[in-house]
Amino acid sequence: MQDRTPGELDYPLDRRIGKRSADKIAQQLGISTVGELLLHVPRRYLERGELTPIAEIPFDEEVTLVARVQSNNARRMQTRKGMILEITVTDDADGSLGLLHLTFFNGYQAQKDLQVGTRAMFSGKVGVYKRQLTLTNPNYVLLADDADDEEEAKRPIPVYPATAKLTSWEIKKTIDLLLDSLQTERLRDPLPEAIRRREGFMSLAAAYEAIHRPAEIQDAYKARHRFRYQEALVLQTALARRHAFTAQEDATARPPVQCGLLEAFDAALPFTLTAGQEQVGGELAADLARPHPMNRLLQGEVGSGKTLVALRAMLQVIDAGGQAALLAPTEVLAAQHHASITRTLGPLAEGGLLGGSDNGTRVALLTGSMGAAQRKAALLEAASGSAGIVIGTHALLSEHVQFADLGLVVVDEQHRFGVEQRDLLRTKGRHSTPHLLVMTATPIPRTVAMTVFGDLDVSTLAELPAGRAPISTYLAPLTEKPAWGPRIWARAREEIDAGRQVYVVCPKIGDREEEPGTELALIEETPVKTASARNQRPLASVLDTVERLQELPALAGTRIAMLHGRMDPAEKSAVMDAFNRGEIDLLVSTTVIEVGVDVHNATMMVILDAERFGMSQLHQLRGRVGRGGLPGTCLLVTNLEPGHPSRERLDAVAATTDGFELSRRDLELRREGDILGASQSGGRSTLKLLRAIQDEKVIEKARTDAQELVAADPDLVDYPGLNEAIEAYLNPEKEAFLERG
Incomplete structure (x- = not known):
């Protein structure tokens, strides 16, 4: 029998450190149990060298000393807001009194901590202020009067992730109190003993002590390694x-059927599947043939043919008597999928219609903006089973949507959907759990896939189909090369005159409201706050850009239109249809065209203020061109100065078309929590020590x-x-x- 009594780590904090301290920790850090606080580990350690007597401190070097506060004076700064705190400290290390001046700018916390008579350890670089040797904004740790100087000096000082109302020092005092009262005999170690012995890990109690109160810095590193593996x-x-x-779980097996839809579809394909498509198709076919639900992630490069592979899986399910539902994040993408799949299937998508294939099926579209008559027809096709494939947005999740026999759920761009939404669609299987295929067009490094999608089987398409032309990506830095500005639009005109089409992508629509889920929500770092950036022009917007380009002599006579998420759904569809038919030469858009849009005649993309987009997003966007066998060109336009950190990201995108390499580089260049934490799970970073x-x-x-x-x-x-x-x-x-x- 498993012991179900609560372990020490489950105990509420107030039972160990008191209600007042526990309430403050909960309010500031969102932590409420012993285990959570013990895993609030230091982000770094201050290593102390040998203590330096004040009389011997050297100029322009790092020093560590123990001293007592002699005076504490604060005054307002005259030339700007804020205050200067001046502290004088003394020591008697060599029998003679030494004096040192400390200066803190806006040192409100230091003013409280360093009262006259307080003993502390200070560490910093020696400089000169008012012709006196001084430490400016030094690190300090308060000491008890009976502390052993030598021992304290050698012990690394932990620095915790803190808040304005809860300092690192307060966290340290609270954790010290917790460690002193910890009932180590009640600890249940998450690591099995055999693994602990094999890896030579210290015990859990010793690891908590070593990571929070290391005697030497090496102890902290060993404990951190143990907790990293534990996580x-x-x-x-x-x-x-x-x-x-x-x-x-039980699922209805959907094995391949001879002389069915899938065979007819494959026979009519005007091209040969790539080796990767064949391999992944075989993996999906084998999964679908089992009486347990498939749970597979399909990832691949932009344009690698994921939708085709998914369509073949849908046809296998239809052949076996089931239906497939394709969930898309936007109406534009849902409509694109419907048009593309219907066109690809041809007569096979006209089951029961005049001229349709005898063993054909139907493809239904269901979105929130459809009229009552269209919606009713789509609902009837889904419920009756006449539509083997039902494509839709969140409207598919409505309780009014019923299926005759839902056998496969395909979720496109899965990161745009919550777990509840995906699971709600899976509950619409009448007889058993439907099979699940989730697709992502953002290539995921192998280790990230193992960490985020470890419960799914992963299939990867890295090979591009024949006929896909290479995409050339160039950085257009207007700050140092302003003459490139007019040349960009002259180059766009050349493409249009050659009978091609052009995308122009902007980070915003054009007013104060931002488009939910598209523009600024996807930026990977905070907007630039430098003085030069503040003096720059506003971000490019769809509305302003359309107006500007319509007045540009280089584009005179061209057909320019716009597309963004706040347009009426019917209007959005009309614009995309017109662009598809070649009736629009240049489309100015937000990121609504990021995925799924497939216009073979589009050969050029201009991304304005490109630094405002993430690396993976830029890779997705440029994948919209070069899809029809003609070479594609992508220009990353930026007004950032040379040397700005975001320029490095743009250089990386321009340097490679390998999405997996870019994804890995992306993680290296930015905080990993952005990809594995808040932006994905809706809260704080999920991974603590693990990277x-x-x-x-x-x-x-x-x-x-x-x-x-x-x-x-x-x-x-x-x-x-x-x-x-x-x-x-x-x-x-x-x-x-x-x-x-």
């Missing part, structure tokens, strides 16, 4: 267990261990500590992260 094992075991449980790129070997080892543990003990009866850690890990926020596949 990987907890996550991978949760994923492995979910995968195992899902594999035990998906840097910790590849740790993740792989933990994944192997997790799969072996779950295979031998699916309910983790013999590992209560690991089970407890998983339950603590899966709060609602992190469960959304875990299940987002």
Whole structure:
């Protein structure tokens, strides 16, 4: 029997550190249990060197000294807002009194901490202020009067992630109190003993002590390595267990059928499938033929043919008597999928209609903006089973939508949907759980896939179909090359005169409101705040750009239109249809054309203020050109100065068309939490110590261990500590992260 009594780590904080301290921790850090606070680990450590007597401090060098505050005076600055705090400290290390001046700019916390008579350890670089040796804004740690100078000096000082109302020093005092009262005999170690011995990890109690109060910096590193592996094992075991449980669910097997829709479709294809499409198609076919639900992630390069592979899986399900639902994030994309799939199927999409194939099916479209008559017809086709494929947006999730026999759910651009939405669609299977295929056009590095989608089987399409022309990407830095501005539009005119079409992408629509889910929400770093940036012109907008380009002599006589998310859905569809038919030469758009839009005659894209988009997003956007066998050109236009950090991202996009390489580079250039935390799961960063790129070997080892543990003990009866850690890990926020596949 598994012990179900709460472990030490589950205890509410107020039972260990008092209600007042616990309430402040909960309010400022969102932490409420012993285990959560113990895993609020230092972000760095201040290493102390030998203590330096004040009489011997050298100029322009880092020093560490223990001294007592002699005076504490604050005054307002005369030339700007704020205050200067001047502290004088003394020591008697060599028997003679030494004096040192400390200066803090806006040192409100130091003013409170460093009262006269307070003893502290100070560390900083020696400079000169008012012709006196001084430390400016030094780091400091308050000391008890009976502290051992030598011992304190050698002990690294932890620096915690803190807030304005809860300082690192307060967190340290609280954690010290918690460690002193910790009932170590009640700790349940998440790491199985065999793994602990194999890896030479210290015990859990020792690791908590070493990471928060290390005697030497090496102790902190060893503890951090242990907790990094622990985090990987907890996550991978949760994923492995979910995968195992899902594999035990019942699903209707949908094996291939001879002389069916799929065979007819393959026979009519005017091209040969790539080796990658054949391989992935075989993986999907085998999954669908099993009596347990397929749970597979299909990722691939822009233009690698993911939709075709998914369509062939849908046809296999239809051949076996089921239906397929394709969930798309936007009406533009849903309409594009409907048009593309209907066109690709040809007579096979006209089942029951005059001229349609005898063994054909129907493809229905269901979106929120459809008229009552269209909606009623689509609902009837889904409920009766006459539509083998139903394509839609969130409208598919309505309780009014019923299927005759839903056998396969395909989620396109899965990161745009919440877990509840995806799972709601899966509940529409009448007889059993439908198979699930989630697709992403954003290439995911292998370690990220293992970390985020560890409960899914992953298929990857890296090979581009024949006929896909290369896309040349160039940086257009207008700050140092202003003459390139007019040349951009002359170049666009050349494409149009050659019978081609051009996209122009802007980061905003043109008024104060931003388009939900498209523009600024997808920017990977905060807007530039430099003085030069503040003096720059406003960001390019669709409305202003259309107006400007219509007056540009270089584009006189060309047909210019715009597309953005706040247009009426019918108007958006009309614009895309016109662009598809070649009736629009230049389309000025927001990122609504980022995925799924497939206009073969479009050969050039101009992305204005390109630094406002993420690397993966830029890669997706440029994938809209060069789709018809003609070479594509993408210009990344920026007004940033040379040397700005965001220029490095743009250079990286221009340097390679390998989406997987870009995705990896993307993670290296920005905080990983942005991709694995808040922007994906809706809350704080999910990964604490683990880093998906840097910790590849740790993740792989933990994944192997997790799969072996779950295979031998699916309910983790013999590992209560690991089970407890998983339950603590899966709060609602992190469960959304875990299940987002």
